[in-house]
Amino acid sequence: MQQLTNPHEYPGKLIVVEGIDGSGKSTQAFLLQQWLQSKGLRVFFTEWNSSLLVKSTTKQAKKKNRLTPTTFSLLHCTDFADRLMYRVIPPLKAGMIVIADRYAFTAFARDSARGVEPQWVRQLYSFAIKPDIAFYFRVPVDISLARISSARAQLKYYEAGMDTGLSKDINECFRLFQGEVIRQYDLMTPEFGLQVMDATETIDVQQKRVRAIAQEMLADYHPDGNNRKQTRAREGGSHV
Amino acid sequence: MSGEVTSTKKRFLGLGLPYVDQEHLLGRLIVIEGSDGVGRSTQIRMLRNWLEVQGAGVVETGWTRSQLMSHTIDLAKEGHKMNNVTFNLLYATDFADRLEHELIPALRAGFIVLADRYVYTAFARARVRDTATKWLQNLYGFALQPDLVLYLKARVDTIVNRILASGELDYWEAGMDQNPGFDPYDSLMRYQRKLLREFGKLAKENNFHLINANRNIKSIQLDLRRAIATHLGWTLTDDVLLPNEMAGGAPALATA
Numbered sequence: 454m455q456q457l458t459n460p461h462e463y464p465g466k467l468i469v470v471e472g473i474d475g476s477g478k479s480t481q482a483f484l485l486q487q488w489l490q491s492k493g494l495r496v497f498f499t500e501w502n503s504s505l506l507v508k509s510t511t512k513q514a515k516k517k518n519r520l521t522p523t524t525f526s527l528l529h530c531t532d533f534a535d536r537l538m539y540r541v542i543p544p545l546k547a548g549m550i551v552i553a554d555r556y557a558f559t560a561f562a563r564d565s566a567r568g569v570e571p572q573w574v575r576q577l578y579s580f581a582i583k584p585d586i587a588f589y590f591r592v593p594v595d596i597s598l599a600r601i602s603s604a605r606a607q608l609k610y611y612e613a614g615m616d617t618g619l620s621k622d623i624n625e626c627f628r629l630f631q632g633e634v635i636r637q638y639d640l641m642t643p644e645f646g647l648q649v650m651d652a653t654e655t656i657d658v659q660q661k662r663v664r665a666i667a668q669e670m671l672a673d674y675h676p677d678g679n680n681r682k683q684t685r686a687r688e689g690g691s692h693v
Numbered sequence: 694m695s696g697e698v699t700s701t702k703k704r705f706l707g708l709g710l711p712y713v714d715q716e717h718l719l720g721r722l723i724v725i726e727g728s729d730g731v732g733r734s735t736q737i738r739m740l741r742n743w744l745e746v747q748g749a750g751v752v753e754t755g756w757t758r759s760q761l762m763s764h765t766i767d768l769a770k771e772g773h774k775m776n777n778v779t780f781n782l783l784y785a786t787d788f789a790d791r792l793e794h795e796l797i798p799a800l801r802a803g804f805i806v807l808a809d810r811y812v813y814t815a816f817a818r819a820r821v822r823d824t825a826t827k828w829l830q831n832l833y834g835f836a837l838q839p840d841l842v843l844y845l846k847a848r849v850d851t852i853v854n855r856i857l858a859s860g861e862l863d864y865w866e867a868g869m870d871q872n873p874g875f876d877p878y879d880s881l882m883r884y885q886r887k888l889l890r891e892f893g894k895l896a897k898e899n900n901f902h903l904i905n906a907n908r909n910i911k912s913i914q915l916d917l918r919r920a921i922a923t924h925l926g927w928t929l930t931d932d933v934l935l936p937n938e939m940a941g942g943a944p945a946l947a948t949a
Contacts, residue, residue: 521793523710523835527786534778568712569835576831580778 457557457575457645461582465545466674468667469556471638472590473631474612475597475604476652477659481590482554484660485667489550494676497544499536500554501529518616522567525611529560530577537581545582548676557581558589558645562637566630567617571637586670587645588663589638590652594628696748698805698925706812707834713793715837718800720750722837723921724811727845728888729866730855731906732913736845737807739914740921744805746936747927752799754791756784756810777824784815785832792836800837812836813899817891821884822871841924843917844901846893849886851907856881 461467468485470478482498489496510528520528544551557578565571601608610616613623614630642649648666650659700719709715725733725740741751799806812833819829856862864870867877868884875883896903904916918934927933 519790519794521789522712523789523793524786527782527789531779531782531786534776534782538776538779570708570711573708573831573834576828579828 457579457581457583459583460585461545463542463545463582464548464676466550466671467541467545467553467582467584468550468670469553469558469584469587470590471555471558471562471587471647472592472652473594473597473634473638475600476590476592477600477656478588478590478652479554480656481588481650481659481663482552484656485663486552488664489667495547495549496552497540497549498552498554499540501533501536501556501559518610520611520616522564522569522616525567525616526560526564526569526574526577529564530574533557533560533578534580542582550671550674553584556584556587558587558638558641558647561641562634565637566614566633571640586666587647588650588666589642589647590650590659591635591638592652594631594635596653597631598624598627697927698749698803700803701840703800704838705834706836706838707831710793710835713797718797718837719803720800720805721840721925722796722800722806722808723924724808724813724839724842725845725917726810726813726842726892726901727906728847728852728885728892730852730859731845731847732855732910733809733845735910736914736917737809739910740917741807743918743936744807744921747933750802750804751807752795752804753807753809754795754799755808756788756814777819777822781815781819781824781829781832788812788815788833789835796837808839811839811842813842813892813895813901816895817888820891820894821868821887841921842899842901843904843920844892844896845904845906845913846896847906849882849889852885852889853881856885 470482472478479500486496486498541551541553560578561571561574564574608623608627613627614633615623615626617626617630619629620626638647641647650662652659698719698721701721703715703718703722705715725737727733737753741753744751796806796808815833816826816829820826856866862877862881867881868887869875869877869880871884871887872880895901902920904913904920906913915934919929922929922933
């Protein structure tokens with residue numbers, strides 16, 4: 454199970470956006486999706502925490518603040534595994550472009566910042582498949598905080614890392630916790646070849662670069678004909 | 694001295710819980726492993742009573758009983774929508790919840806924790822299902838190494854008869870997910886045989902203390918008490934081993 458470091462063999466393409474809350478990654482993912490669809494490509498969008506299997510447990514446990522760093526990590530991994538199996542791999546097999554808002558790297562950054570062993574959580578996710586591109590939208594904590602504050606009234610408990618007890622003040626805790634998350638993202642950038650994006654740039658400037666990088670990656674992507682034949686050949690081969 | 698529980702240095706099976714202080718876990722973690730139907734819960738009830746008579750504090754814990762996950766696991770079982778990875782992750786989450794909210798606090802307070810099954814159950818089940826064992830061992834790397842593992846070992850016919858008599862045979866117990874197209878009885882036999890084989894290997898790899906569970910309840914109980922008393926450094930006198938209801942009918946120690 455070392456699939457996260459080896460290229461996948463599905464005919465589809467997997468594009469991942471990563472970054473802390475308020476980095477603008479979801480906006481960039483949405484604009485990329487619009488563009489790809491306008492070119493007639495079949496795009497499937499999926500985001501973290503959307504699987505039914507553990508949704509209610511996560512919600513309930515978050516309410517009671519019962520989660521420890523380890524159970525937090527395991528619950529999210531369960532959710533991820535479920536999502537990978539039902540929402541990511543089937544569209545990739547069908548030759549679609551999958552855009553994932555957050556992926557395993559979120560867990561590596563977030564869970565390590567909470568204090569679990571970085572090596573443990575990497576092994577935990579070793580069943581995940583390697584994205585064709587993983588964009589990392591890098592933004593200073595203060596900008597992310599300002600963006601979130603302008604969008605909604607309050608920071609969320611786990612988003613601010615209040616469970617870590619780094620600070621009693623929620624804004625200060627967010628700064629300290631997300632600062633550590635950023636440090637963890639930086640550490641894994643060379644490890645997993647993350648495509649670092651300057652998320653302090655304007656939306657359109659970033660999107661231009663996102664599209665250019667995506668276009669280059671999609672040069673060998675042929676959603677019709679060729680890929681389908683290849684898939685059939687592979688499936689036939691795997692039964693031998 | 695009987696009743697006394699001296700502390701041991703605890704270790705983790707793998708990478709552990711870096712944010713948990715493992716220096717002050719004073720109690721002992723004693724695991725009772727064994728297939729379904731070997732009578733674990735009866736034996737644990739008697740052990741608990743015996744240990745408490747000796748003056749030791751006891752906390753019991755089971756496999757898949759945490760407040761956090763029981764409901765989700767039941768749901769997932771009903772829907773059969775789990776694959777091997779999510780199945781194992783759900784069990785591991787449940788176990789981590791109990792480990793951190795029940796086991797570790799109890800050990801810190803100096804209790805003897807009697808665990809009705811432990812990670813080895815997950816290992817055996819996963820090996821039967823061909824789940825990547827390396828991945829699973831890393832997954833449970835956060836588990837504490839038990840101080841003592843008592844393995845109630847029984848023959849497959851003993852186990853299968855007890856499962857059938859209990860009336861609790863269901864899809865998972867019969868290992869139907871492993872044996873599509875089999876009838877429940879054949880599937881059960883096949884699954885339990887495989888499980889026993891894997892438990893046998895785990896017993897060797899992890900130095901389980903073997904207890905022959907094909908015998909009557911009292912003989913098994915006496916062996917369990919002897920193993921625990923020896924482990925705790927208690928003197929093996931009849932006073933220590935047979936303080937209660939067992940005293941009358943149990944076989945004499947010298948010949949048992």
